[in-house]
Amino acid sequence: MGFLSTFLYSQLFVTPPYPVKSFAGQTVIVTGSNTGLGLEAARHFVRLDAEKVIIAVRNVSAGQRAKQSIEESTGRENVCEVWELDLASYASVQAFAKRASTELSRIDVLLENAGLATEQFKFAENQERTITVNVISTFLLGLLLLPKMEETADKDKNPTKKPRWTIVCSGAHALTNFPEYKEGNTFANLSNKEKSDMTVRYPTSKLLEVLIVRELAPKITNSKIILNMTDPGLCHSELAREAGFSLWLMKLLLGRKTEVGSRCLVASAVVGDESHGAYISNGEVSNQHLSAFVISDGGRKAQENVWSELKEVLENIVPGVTAWT
Numbered sequence: 605m606g607f608l609s610t611f612l613y614s615q616l617f618v619t620p621p622y623p624v625k626s627f628a629g630q631t632v633i634v635t636g637s638n639t640g641l642g643l644e645a646a647r648h649f650v651r652l653d654a655e656k657v658i659i660a661v662r663n664v665s666a667g668q669r670a671k672q673s674i675e676e677s678t679g680r681e682n683v684c685e686v687w688e689l690d691l692a693s694y695a696s697v698q699a700f701a702k703r704a705s706t707e708l709s710r711i712d713v714l715l716e717n718a719g720l721a722t723e724q725f726k727f728a729e730n731q732e733r734t735i736t737v738n739v740i741s742t743f744l745l746g747l748l749l750l751p752k753m754e755e756t757a758d759k760d761k762n763p764t765k766k767p768r769w770t771i772v773c774s775g776a777h778a779l780t781n782f783p784e785y786k787e788g789n790t791f792a793n794l795s796n797k798e799k800s801d802m803t804v805r806y807p808t809s810k811l812l813e814v815l816i817v818r819e820l821a822p823k824i825t826n827s828k829i830i831l832n833m834t835d836p837g838l839c840h841s842e843l844a845r846e847a848g849f850s851l852w853l854m855k856l857l858l859g860r861k862t863e864v865g866s867r868c869l870v871a872s873a874v875v876g877d878e879s880h881g882a883y884i885s886n887g888e889v890s891n892q893h894l895s896a897f898v899i900s901d902g903g904r905k906a907q908e909n910v911w912s913e914l915k916e917v918l919e920n921i922v923p924g925v926t927a928w929t
């Protein structure tokens with residue numbers, strides 16, 4: 605099946621299963637969990653007995669409202685903690701990672717869900733902000749928390765309970781032909797307003813996530829943690845708030861309920877070793893949902909190039925953060 609027919613089939617005929625597996629004793633971080641898919645995923649984790657759920661948000665009062673809503677619907681209090689995290693600021697990412705590494709006794713799930721879709725070109729940390737938030741800060745945070753996740757793995761030594769590092773990606777990764785990488789200067793090109801086609805910026809950011817997970821996962825050779833990526837399908841949320849009319853209309857016609865989409869996020873924290881470096885769609889490992897470009901020779905070359913370019917960017921922010929790769 606081609607991309608369009610696979611997408612339509614999933615949206616119209618597939619309902620991801622309701623999560624039932626217990627997260628008892630586990631500490632879970634969900635970024636961007638004040639609203640949308642992140643909020644509903646956090647609600648599932650609390651309902652499924654997680655010991656601690658960190659609501660990692662840029663707007664703390666919105667996070668407090670999310671916590672209250674979760675406590676009311678699940679009847680479980682003192683499980684959620686609201687922590688500030690603004691992915692548009694590298695200082696905020698580093699402060700959050702330091703706090704998590706020192707204050708949490710373990711990290712079983714890092715669900716990197718926060719993201720934005722916008723056609724307005726604005727800078728954050730000298731990069732176009734979609735790339736800063738969806739790509740650079742997302743991987744910076746995961747890499748900074750990796751030692752804590754490995755420490756958690758060492759405590760348990762239970763292969764069925766390996767810590768999961770999950771990036772929420774999107775089928776939209778197939779909607780760009782990604783010319784920027786061909787010049788070998790991807791991040792500079794993406795931060796050049798004159799060269800930027802913002803109508804495909806969100807898909808480009810999601811394609812970058814996919815390429816980087818595929819390149820990075822095999823480098824995590826100690827097998828202590830699982831790095832995967834999950835596509836919730838097109839869902840109702842606030843994601844279209846800065847995007848165009850067409851995305852809004854598509855959601856109206858085809859969108860999943862937010863809770864239904866969030867099941868895919870929870871599923872990615874359950875699936876096993878086979879999901880390492882893999883794409884999860886409808887809650888199941890499903891590399892056949894990757895775009896033709898990603899699995900082509902060009903895609904493999906692109907993933908090598910963008911990872912080596914991202915490494916340089918990350919090393920400029922936190923020297924040594926990629927040293928082990």
Ligand SMILES: NC(=O)c1ccc[n+]([C@@H]2O[C@H](COP(=O)([O-])OP(=O)(O)OC[C@H]3O[C@@H](n4cnc5c(N)ncnc54)[C@H](OP(=O)(O)O)[C@@H]3O)[C@@H](O)[C@H]2O)c1
Binds near residue numbers: 716717842844
């Ligand atoms: N909805 C879909 O159809 C769909 C499909 C495929 C993939 N996804 C992915 O799912 C994830 C969640 O999206 P959603 O649909 O739930 O959208 P949403 O309702 O707009 O939620 C996005 C979350 O990300 C947070 N966020 C944005 N910029 C941030 C920043 N600088 N620092 C920290 N947090 C930030 C938002 O916080 P604020 O509320 O403070 O802005 C919000 O909590 C995204 O990664 C998106 O790409 C969504």
